[in-house]
Amino acid sequence: MRRRVNFYECDPARIVHFSNFYRYMEEAEHAFWRAAGLTLTAVHHLGFPRVSATFDFHAPLHYDDAFEVTLRIAAMGRTSIRYACVITRGDTTIATGAMTMVCVEVGPPMRAVPVPDELRDRVEVAAPPA
Amino acid sequence: MRRRVNFYECDPARIVHFSNFYRYMEEAEHAFWRAAGLTLTAVHHLGFPRVSATFDFHAPLHYDDAFEVTLRIAAMGRTSIRYACVITRGDTTIATGAMTMVCVEVGPPMRAVPVPDELRDRVEVAAPPA
Amino acid sequence: MRRRVNFYECDPARIVHFSNFYRYMEEAEHAFWRAAGLTLTAVHHLGFPRVSATFDFHAPLHYDDAFEVTLRIAAMGRTSIRYACVITRGDTTIATGAMTMVCVEVGPPMRAVPVPDELRDRVEVAAPPA
Amino acid sequence: MRRRVNFYECDPARIVHFSNFYRYMEEAEHAFWRAAGLTLTAVHHLGFPRVSATFDFHAPLHYDDAFEVTLRIAAMGRTSIRYACVITRGDTTIATGAMTMVCVEVGPPMRAVPVPDELRDRVEVAAPPA
Numbered sequence: 001m002r003r004r005v006n007f008y009e010c011d012p013a014r015i016v017h018f019s020n021f022y023r024y025m026e027e028a029e030h031a032f033w034r035a036a037g038l039t040l041t042a043v044h045h046l047g048f049p050r051v052s053a054t055f056d057f058h059a060p061l062h063y064d065d066a067f068e069v070t071l072r073i074a075a076m077g078r079t080s081i082r083y084a085c086v087i088t089r090g091d092t093t094i095a096t097g098a099m100t101m102v103c104v105e106v107g108p109p110m111r112a113v114p115v116p117d118e119l120r121d122r123v124e125v126a127a128p129p130a
Numbered sequence: 131m132r133r134r135v136n137f138y139e140c141d142p143a144r145i146v147h148f149s150n151f152y153r154y155m156e157e158a159e160h161a162f163w164r165a166a167g168l169t170l171t172a173v174h175h176l177g178f179p180r181v182s183a184t185f186d187f188h189a190p191l192h193y194d195d196a197f198e199v200t201l202r203i204a205a206m207g208r209t210s211i212r213y214a215c216v217i218t219r220g221d222t223t224i225a226t227g228a229m230t231m232v233c234v235e236v237g238p239p240m241r242a243v244p245v246p247d248e249l250r251d252r253v254e255v256a257a258p259p260a
Numbered sequence: 261m262r263r264r265v266n267f268y269e270c271d272p273a274r275i276v277h278f279s280n281f282y283r284y285m286e287e288a289e290h291a292f293w294r295a296a297g298l299t300l301t302a303v304h305h306l307g308f309p310r311v312s313a314t315f316d317f318h319a320p321l322h323y324d325d326a327f328e329v330t331l332r333i334a335a336m337g338r339t340s341i342r343y344a345c346v347i348t349r350g351d352t353t354i355a356t357g358a359m360t361m362v363c364v365e366v367g368p369p370m371r372a373v374p375v376p377d378e379l380r381d382r383v384e385v386a387a388p389p390a
Numbered sequence: 391m392r393r394r395v396n397f398y399e400c401d402p403a404r405i406v407h408f409s410n411f412y413r414y415m416e417e418a419e420h421a422f423w424r425a426a427g428l429t430l431t432a433v434h435h436l437g438f439p440r441v442s443a444t445f446d447f448h449a450p451l452h453y454d455d456a457f458e459v460t461l462r463i464a465a466m467g468r469t470s471i472r473y474a475c476v477i478t479r480g481d482t483t484i485a486t487g488a489m490t491m492v493c494v495e496v497g498p499p500m501r502a503v504p505v506p507d508e509l510r511d512r513v514e515v516a517a518p519p520a
Contacts, residue, residue: 007141007290007301008149008283012193012431013496014142018440019412023268026409030267030324041267041323041402050408054444060500063142063301064290106403110450137420137431138413142301143366148310149282153398156279160397160454171272171397171453180278184314190370193431194420236273240320267401268409272453274402323402 001028001069005061015060021095022053025085028069029099036122043118047106051080055097065089072126079103079112081119084128131158131199135191145190151225152183155215158199159229166252173248177236181210185227195219202256209233209242211249214258261288261329265321275320281355282313285345288329289359296382303378307366311340315357325349332386339363339372341379344388391418391459395451405450411485412443415475418459419489426512433508437496441470445487455479462516469493469502471509474518 001024011017033040040048061067067089074084085097103119104110131154141147163170170178191197197219204214215227233249234240261284271277293300300308321327327349334344345357363379364370391414401407423430430438451457457479465472475487493509494500 012144022409052446056442152279272404
């Protein structure tokens with residue numbers, strides 16, 4: 001996914017507020033599944049809450065910067081999927097992150113269920129970048 | 131409602147991003163109904179989408195400023211409620227706004243329905259401030 | 261400007277939270293000036309705070325909807341610029357809005373100054389749509 | 391820090407969007423320093439960008455839930471501070487997180503500098519909860 005930093009995503013330090021990187025990772029996730037032919041919110045009766053999300057920040061992003069979010073599936077468990085994410089601006093690595101989501105029947109209560117074949121069959125676990 | 135400006139609500143101009151004022155108005159709205167003994171999201175089968183929202187901005191709010199949001203019901207229609215809102219910091223008027231919401235049966239499609247007595251009986255239309 | 265609704269922009273009513281429409285209007289504003297060859301934040305020593313912003317909401321936007329934001333300059337004052345904005349999804353009008361910004365020397369205190377020729381010379385006041 | 395979940399912080403799954411937990415952690419951080427007599431943005435010429443932030447999510451937070459954010463200093467380095475964070479609702483652990491910030495002279499370019507005594511002298515590294 002490629003896009004530009006919006007003004008409202010920047011904070012008084014004149015850089016992207018770190019909380020927005022998690023939103024960028026999610027945007028890339030939805031674009032990822034859309035590219036695989038699937039709308040995550042349309043998977044019948046299932047939800048995909050996050051069980052963890054992390055980022056290391058290496059360099060700041062500023063207003064109007066064009067940047068790229070690269071997402072791959074790092075691991076596929078029985079009920080969960082782990083993504084790895086790299087955010088870059090040209091040759092500069094801005095941030096590296098990861099996020100794990102779990103498939104649940106939306107409750108209450110939420111109950112973990114196996115990743116449906118509808119998802120599993122469309123994607124592959126990717127090797128980490130060299 | 132009283133609270134402080136959060137860092138992440140400010141933009142590179144070092145003032146609260148104007149979009150957040152609409153969120154402050156909504157926070158005050160929910161606090162308003164909570165004070166009247168009601169949780170808006172718990173009104174059975176009804177939703178309250180906005181049909182209009184407006185603000186005039188008179189002075190900026192900065193990080194860590196303590197401010198106050200005053201909300202009153204400006205008009206009560208058959209299917210809609212109009213709020214008037216003033217945001218102040220001490221004696222300084224920061225912004226004045228208004229918002230109209232309509233009661234709907236959540237659809238799809240959404241369909242406007244009369245404001246339920248559950249809401250109507252708890253509040254009064256207030257005179258504008260002198 | 262065209263783009264899709266992000267998941268994190270939607271609320272529990274499963275529609276775009278109304279506060280985000282003001283952010284869409286700002287995204288379109290920055291895209292507008294970028295198309296005119298200008299980065300708003302790079303205009304030396306000037307800031308452009310909003311003095312008013314308003315929207316009427318006609319129909320909801322949902323997750324993953326593709327939508328379009330059309331912005332035109334409705335009026336150019338000595339120190340201020342007024343935009344008019346229409347948000348559409350295909351043939352459906354979603355929202356119509358307006359926003360006025362003022363040119364200021366960033367303070368404190370902020371002081372209104374004439375719209376610089378750098379902006380004035382690049383754009384035209386547009387007639388309203390038929 | 392104690393507060394309630396705002397409606398606009400929840401997503402179509404009717405739970406707090408995970409990105410907002412990082413904002414809650416930051417709110418607690420600023421409240422923490424304010425309680426220690428310090429406004430982070432007023433430390434002369436210094437900024438405090440994040441170098442990492444992480445959360446594990448154990449249970450969802452819903453609209454209107456009252457919750458508590460507990461922050462402690464997990465480590466104090468020469469140029470950085472690491473926080474540990476627990477978010478709870480009553481007896482339920484909602485999320486556990488951590489965040490590392492670094493002291494920089496705001497640039498460009500940013501340059502890491504020692505944590506000033508102004509910060510160091512006001513706080514203590516806390517033992518983890520039993």
